[in-house]
């Protein structure tokens with residue numbers, strides 16, 4: 001924690017001395033974006049609620065419901081932590097989840113989840129930002145130091161990039177032209193060919209993806225190798241022999257519009273602030289970086305309103321999310 005973080009946090013605590021004050025601020029943010037608070041049973045607008053209370057009382061049907069139901073903030077427990085994190089971001093404070101957990105005295109996992117969800121909201125906005133540029137996720141390889149649920153078992157986090165390349169091949173299935181080889185492949189061999197790309201894929205990844213016996217897969221791989229369709233590399237890695245996709249990849253990489261300066265600036269930001277990230281959440285951090293950089297766009301109240309507008313609620317989506325092959329940078 002640095003002195004600037006502490007100073008801004010103190011200011012936050014003075015402005016919003018309690019959880020109740022924070023809840024009211026969030027509700028006022030929702031009012032500002034035009035959110036209509038209605039009874040979830042009879043849709044009446046005649047709701048009664050005391051200052052700082054999460055539950056309302058419907059004057060028409062006497063139902064007691066949750067005031068934040070249906071909003072981005074539906075499942076939050078402590079308004080103070082959410083508003084606090086938003087406040088720090090809006091004030092341009094560079095802070096990581098570990099520092100926030102200590103500053104705000106909350107669990108590290110809570111801090112991380114709050115940061116990622118806010119990052120998701122920022123990313124929703126980055127997707128519709130007219131000046132966002134596209135680049136390849138592999139330009140950020142040097143940052144991938146943290147494990148995620150996408151990291152192959154027993155491998156370095158950087159190996160996630162290979163899994164992603166392999167998934168990209170799956171989505172571009174038609175780009176693999178096997179017919180030119182005039183080979184009649186079995187169903188299993190075709191499945192393997194779809195997984196093995198120009199980038200190295202580990203044997204374990206193939207086994208995990210196909211759910212066949214490893215012995216059977218090894219047998220099929222040997223046959224494909226004999227047919228000169230795939231290549232085996234040290235450490236049980238495999239690549240496809242086609243040159244087609246390498247060319248396509250090089251074309252994108254040599255693109256003159258590559259936002260090199262922004263990539264470098266982002267890499268410096270991650271290395272100085274968070275040290276390393278997982279590939280899985282790269283896009284989320286790119287969005288957070290946008291907020292750090294573009295102070296005009298993300299000044300006071302802007303992020304709170306973006307959260308109020310967001311439809312993103314489920315933590316499961318956060319868990320399932322994987323940064324795509326191509327990423328957006330501000």
Ligand SMILES: [Zn+2]
Pocket residue numbers: 039040041042043044058059060061062063
């Ligand atoms: Zn009602």
